[in-house]
Amino acid sequence: MLYTAILVSMLLAIQIVPSLESVGDYSLDYRYCLSNCLQKSCSDVSPIRATLPWHLHVFLWTCSDDCRYTCMHEVTTEDVKLGRPIRQFYGKWPFVRLLGIQEPASVLFSVLNLVTHLHSFSKFHQNAPGDYPFLWIVRLCPLIASNTWVWSVVFHSRDTRWTERLDYFSGTLLVVYMMILQFVRITGPSARPWQYIYATIILLLYCTHIGYLSLVHFDYGYNMAVNVVAGGFCTAVWSIWCIKNYRERRYLWKCMVSVVCNSLFILLELLDFPPFLWTFDAHSLWHMSTIPLPYLWYGFLLDDALFGRVKTLKAI
Incomplete structure (x- = not known):
């Protein structure tokens, strides 16, 4: 049942492909509004919006960007008034920005994910024995996770070509x-040579992946498929290993719950709906749902480190 759910989530998530073009930004009413705004506010003759508020300058908003935002909400307000479906613009729902931040809820939840990663790792670092054989690679976890959540904050604050890719x-x-x-x-400490080979292969595949997306074609569907399949593979392998070793290591439930929830929470993306209060959409709720998971993950790693120490002491 577990693996069926994981497989279903993988297949469904592949269908979640953002688009650079949406019904909203191709509609005649939006195009008319945008054309008028650009002509009246952003032309050399009438640069009404030339002086944008400081907080928009901080997040690199331009006059044309501000016109797109204004027209998006003007069209959306009219849609709501006439009872028409809410439209997406440039692949996104119409969010209300906060001090220049495009998606404030996703930014907030990304920050909280960063905080819980660092806080839970600090607990692990304070209590894990120094002779834990996997300490060297676990120490990389908060660095890579922090990099992920920092760029998530940047991207959701201001969606540009480069922040999206990063x-x-x-x-x-x-x-x-x-x-x-x-x-x-x-595989354990004894398999170190094989671990280096495996890591090299995976990193080369990663470099090939980002090289293709950067230099050949930025394919949203392909990128999503790669991540979902890799994540689903990880979840399945961790689950099998946890089930096989659970009798001896009761703490493995933390690992299993953490990785399975990470895979299943992506189903929130399927509930693609206009943002509640023009702030909370399915994507932000996905980020919200992952906030407590680092405590389970680092709790598993700490128990694993302490279990090895207790086992060694008993043997002595």
Whole structure:
């Protein structure tokens, strides 16, 4: 049942492909509004919006960007008034920005994910024995996770070509790291040469992946498929290993719950709906749902480190 759910979530998530073009930004009413705004407010003759508020300058908003935002909400207000369906613009729902931040809820929840990662790792770092054989690779976890959540904050604050790519590439790097950590932990310290070979292969595949997206074609569907399949593979392998070793290591429930929830929470993305209060959409709720999971994950790693120490002391 578990693996069926994981497989279904993988297949469904592949269908979640953002688009650069949406019904809203191709509609005649939006185009008319945008054309008028650009002509009246952003032309050399009448630069009404030339002086934008400081907080918009901080997030690199331009006059034309501000026109797009204004027209998006003018069209959306009219849609709501006439009872028409809410439209997406440039692949996104119409969010209300906060001090220049495009998606404030996703930014807030990304920050909280960053905080819980760092806080839960600090607890692990304070209590884990120094001779834990996997300490060297676990120490990389908060660095890579922090990189992921920092770029998530940047991207959701201001969606541009480069912030989007850095957010996506950082997310994939975290998945790649988890695949390497998984192999290192399951194969054990004695398999170090094989671990280096495996890590090299995975990192080369990652470099090929981002090279294709950067230099050939930025394919949203392909990128999503790679991440979902890799994440689903990790979840299945961790689950099998946890089930096989649960009798001896009762703490493995933390690992299993953490990785399974990470995979299943992506189903929130399927509930793609206009943002509640023009702030909370399905994507932000996905980020919200992952906030407590680092406590389970680092709790598993700490119990694993302490279990090895207790086992060694008993043997002595």
